Amino acid sequence: MASLSSLCSSSPSIKSQTSITKPLVILRKDSVTFPTRFSKTPSLVQTQSVAREISADLSNTNDVVPKKAKNGLEKDPRELWKRYVDWLYQHKELGLYLDVSRVGFTDEFVEEMEPRFQSAFKAMEELEKGAIANPDEGRMVGHYWLRKPELAPNSFLKSQIETTLDAVRKFADEVVSGKIKPPSSPEGRFTSILSVGIGGSALGPQFVAEALAPDNPPLKIRFIDNTDPAGIDHQIAQLGPELASTIVVVISKSGGTPETRNGLLEVQKAFREAGLEFAKQGVAITQENSLLDNTARIEGWLARFPMFDWVGGRTSEMSAVGLLPAALQGIDVREMLAGASLMDEANRTTVLRNNPAALLALCWYWASDGVGSKDMVVLPYKDSLLLFSRYLQQLVMESLGKEFDLDGNRVNQGLTVYGNKGSTDQHAYIQQLREGVHNFFATFIEVLRDRPPGHDWELEPGVTCGDYLFGMLQGTRSALYANDRESVTVTVQEVTPRSVGALVALYERAVGIYASLVNINAYHQPGVEAGKKAAGEVLALQKRVLAVLNEASCKEPVEPLTIDEVAERCHTPEDIEMIYKIIAHMAANDRALIAEGSCGSPRSIKVYLGECNVDGLYA
Numbered sequence: 269m270a271s272l273s274s275l276c277s278s279s280p281s282i283k284s285q286t287s288i289t290k291p292l293v294i295l296r297k298d299s300v301t302f303p304t305r306f307s308k309t310p311s312l313v314q315t316q317s318v319a320r321e322i323s324a325d326l327s328n329t330n331d332v333v334p335k336k337a338k339n340g341l342e343k344d345p346r347e348l349w350k351r352y353v354d355w356l357y358q359h360k361e362l363g364l365y366l367d368v369s370r371v372g373f374t375d376e377f378v379e380e381m382e383p384r385f386q387s388a389f390k391a392m393e394e395l396e397k398g399a400i401a402n403p404d405e406g407r408m409v410g411h412y413w414l415r416k417p418e419l420a421p422n423s424f425l426k427s428q429i430e431t432t433l434d435a436v437r438k439f440a441d442e443v444v445s446g447k448i449k450p451p452s453s454p455e456g457r458f459t460s461i462l463s464v465g466i467g468g469s470a471l472g473p474q475f476v477a478e479a480l481a482p483d484n485p486p487l488k489i490r491f492i493d494n495t496d497p498a499g500i501d502h503q504i505a506q507l508g509p510e511l512a513s514t515i516v517v518v519i520s521k522s523g524g525t526p527e528t529r530n531g532l533l534e535v536q537k538a539f540r541e542a543g544l545e546f547a548k549q550g551v552a553i554t555q556e557n558s559l560l561d562n563t564a565r566i567e568g569w570l571a572r573f574p575m576f577d578w579v580g581g582r583t584s585e586m587s588a589v590g591l592l593p594a595a596l597q598g599i600d601v602r603e604m605l606a607g608a609s610l611m612d613e614a615n616r617t618t619v620l621r622n623n624p625a626a627l628l629a630l631c632w633y634w635a636s637d638g639v640g641s642k643d644m645v646v647l648p649y650k651d652s653l654l655l656f657s658r659y660l661q662q663l664v665m666e667s668l669g670k671e672f673d674l675d676g677n678r679v680n681q682g683l684t685v686y687g688n689k690g691s692t693d694q695h696a697y698i699q700q701l702r703e704g705v706h707n708f709f710a711t712f713i714e715v716l717r718d719r720p721p722g723h724d725w726e727l728e729p730g731v732t733c734g735d736y737l738f739g740m741l742q743g744t745r746s747a748l749y750a751n752d753r754e755s756v757t758v759t760v761q762e763v764t765p766r767s768v769g770a771l772v773a774l775y776e777r778a779v780g781i782y783a784s785l786v787n788i789n790a791y792h793q794p795g796v797e798a799g800k801k802a803a804g805e806v807l808a809l810q811k812r813v814l815a816v817l818n819e820a821s822c823k824e825p826v827e828p829l830t831i832d833e834v835a836e837r838c839h840t841p842e843d844i845e846m847i848y849k850i851i852a853h854m855a856a857n858d859r860a861l862i863a864e865g866s867c868g869s870p871r872s873i874k875v876y877l878g879e880c881n882v883d884g885l886y887a
């Protein structure tokens with residue numbers, strides 16, 4: 269009798285999706301309904317393409333000095349330099365630059381967009397004043413208040429922000445200084461943080477840890493951001509005896525996300541097995557009275573910090589979610605907040621070319637035709653910013669990827685984000701970016717300071733290692749542009765808490781402005797619920813399958829069942845494929861046994877449970 273796990277070395281064949289995806293993409297582009305606001309002036313996208321066509325014609329008639337490339341991109345070096353200087357945005361205090369010269373928007377386009385930007389600025393102003401900017405959930409959107417509490421619409425919210433910030437800093441100081449000690453080692457200090465959370469409750473802290481944690485932080489951080497048992501085991505195994513001096517920070521706005529709950533239960537089990545008392549080392553960051561909050565309160569965890577209803581997960585980096593892990597790692601959170609606040613201030617101007625977030629939104633709109641027709645490839649040329657693109661993926665895609673606009677029109681909006689880091693990607697996928705399918709625009713993140721002062725050396729005459737990185741960035745930017753691939757470059761002096769805070773704030777606002785331009789709600793995520801609901805249904809079905817198998821397996825002799833029989837006895841014949849997958853998964857984990865058949869032909873399988881549960885607890 270072979271177990272299904274040994275027979276199921278490969279999953280059942282799934283038809284290639286290529287043939288399905290392609291027409292879908294084309295359909296999506298053709299079937300885009302523009303937001304009603306746009307319908308009144310439907311010429312924007314047309315203007316853009318017409319401009320490109322005219323430019324193409326011009327370049328065709330001017331073979332000697334082609335002033336414009338086929339798509340309208342300026343190619344004359346002097347004109348390009350002029351465009352660079354004219355459009356260069358600089359934030360002096362932050363030492364941050366934004367270069368949009370390699371995006372080919374025209375003056376006419378900017379002019380035509382101007383009223384929409386003014387509406388977007390107005391919407392942002394209202395949002396900051398406490399308007400219900402997330403109408404579908406009836407919520408205010410207040411992440412900008414976190415770095416300037418006096419902006420909060422009332423004194424209660426202001427004091428909530430301030431009190432939480434004080435509590436975060438005090439707790440972190442006391443842990444780092446050793447005033448709060450691990451219970452099993454009154455002489456010692458906490459040495460590690462195990463952060464349990466997912467999505468917006470993980471991506472910001474992960475990005476910031478990678479970007480800013482010192483080489484020898486007071487507490488090292490690890491993450492459990494999934495319900496993958498092997499991944500969880502790995503983190504716990506890596507901690508080993510250090511579990512005794514680990515603070516476990518469980519982060520979940522809702523307090524009920526299954527992956528996070530599972531991570532918590534797994535960690536609590538590890539604590540029990542190590543003879544440690546979890547509550548003395550557990551910290552919860554969640555909304556008041558959530559399931560997690562109540563658990564932490566009842567069990568008497570070491571500390572609890574609030575998340576606010578009006579801060580979304582993907583914009584929570586400047587709340588306790590991001591600040592507590594950062595402070596515990598010795599990162600200056602005041603500086604992060606200061607950087608974000610300075611950037612917010614700059615983004616409040618209603619003069620488009622002086623507003624960096626609006627400039628980004630303009631570039632996104634131009635490059636992707638305002639419908640996400642091109643992807644945004646984010647290339648930070650600095651290893652410590654590796655996770656920026658992953659962080660932006662949620663911020664941008666969960667915010668902008670929406671089926672309906674605010675007026676209920678089906679728009680299927682979005683902007684795809686991916687990326688890793690330069691120059692590493694030069695040796696991976698830049699080949700396709702330069703020469704292959706033209707479905708993207710790039711964002712280069714440049715960091716001017718290569719190393720701390722006094723550490724640099726020339727590895728060949730006149731050239732440092734950092735010069736190579738610089739050269740690779742500039743070379744790739746030029747090479748892409750030469751082949752009509754547009755790009756934006758964001759430059760910071762150094763990766764510091766201040767510049768990272770500014771980057772986070774820059775992209776948060778760009779997303780907000782862009783969402784206004786395309787008339788969508790950036791602050792809800794209805795599409796995520798569908799997958800969560802379906803996952804819940806799968807687990808409910810699994811319980812029914814177990815009950816059916818259990819009953820048959822408790823018979824004398826055991827009655828192995830076919831997949832069809834299981835489906836029939838579950839009274840859900842329509843779920844037969846899912847039932848097969850459930851059984852295959854259980855068999856791979858030795859929780860179901862195969863009496864007959866093989867995985868390649870699911871109908872031949874006969875299955876039963878190795879152990880009969882006489883209490884029939886599965887029903």
Ligand SMILES: O=P(O)(O)OC[C@H]1O[C@H](O)[C@H](O)[C@@H](O)[C@@H]1O
Nearest residue numbers: 467468469520521522525581796
């Ligand atoms: O913080 P939590 O409530 O646990 O939510 C974690 C994540 O859950 C969902 O996937 C949402 O779409 C995300 O926006 C959120 O960040």
